[in-house]
Amino acid sequence: MDAEKGRRVSTDAKELQASLFKAESHLSLSKPHDEAGKLTMTDLLKPEDIKKSLDFFAGETFDPKKFFELVGMTAMSADSVKQVFMVLDVDGSGFIEEEELKYVLQGFSKEGRELTDDETKAFLIAADKDGDGKIGIDEFATLVHE
Numbered sequence: 001m002d003a004e005k006g007r008r009v010s011t012d013a014k015e016l017q018a019s020l021f022k023a024e025s026h027l028s029l030s031k032p033h034d035e036a037g038k039l040t041m042t043d044l045l046k047p048e049d050i051k052k053s054l055d056f057f058a059g060e061t062f063d064p065k066k067f068f069e070l071v072g073m074t075a076m077s078a079d080s081v082k083q084v085f086m087v088l089d090v091d092g093s094g095f096i097e098e099e100e101l102k103y104v105l106q107g108f109s110k111e112g113r114e115l116t117d118d119e120t121k122a123f124l125i126a127a128d129k130d131g132d133g134k135i136g137i138d139e140f141a142t143l144v145h146e
């Protein structure tokens with residue numbers, strides 16, 4: 001009788017352990033470094049700097065150079081700036097096209113606002129040195145550091 005009781009307890013403990021393990025592996029699945037180890041914006045920039053920069057331009061005409069400075073990109077290496085570019089290039093085409101540029105602030109945070117058509121055009125003109133109508137990775141890095 002006593003032996004049977006003991007067996008029941010140890011079975012319960014094993015079940016508990018199994019369910020804890022399940023919960024743990026479930027948690028690790030929902031961590032940010034998931035698919036192919038792709039970087040997210042907060043791996044590259046401080047969340048508080050992103051918020052500060054987005055707040056600054058909430059009601060102000062967007063100025064890319066000023067934004068890059070506020071968000072901390074001007075102080076970054078060219079390689080890190082290129083990693084930011086790769087996060088912003090949502091479709092992985094190697095370019096930030098006009099349509100992606102309109103939503104570029106949402107690449108920094110989902111709280112970011114859309115750029116107006118005028119702001120989008122001004123941003124594109126400032127960055128698009130070769131005039132192909134889209135921003136390449138080198139053009140982007142140049143704009144941040146020029």
Ligand SMILES: [Ca+2]
Nearest residue numbers: 093095096097
């Ligand atoms: Ca693209």
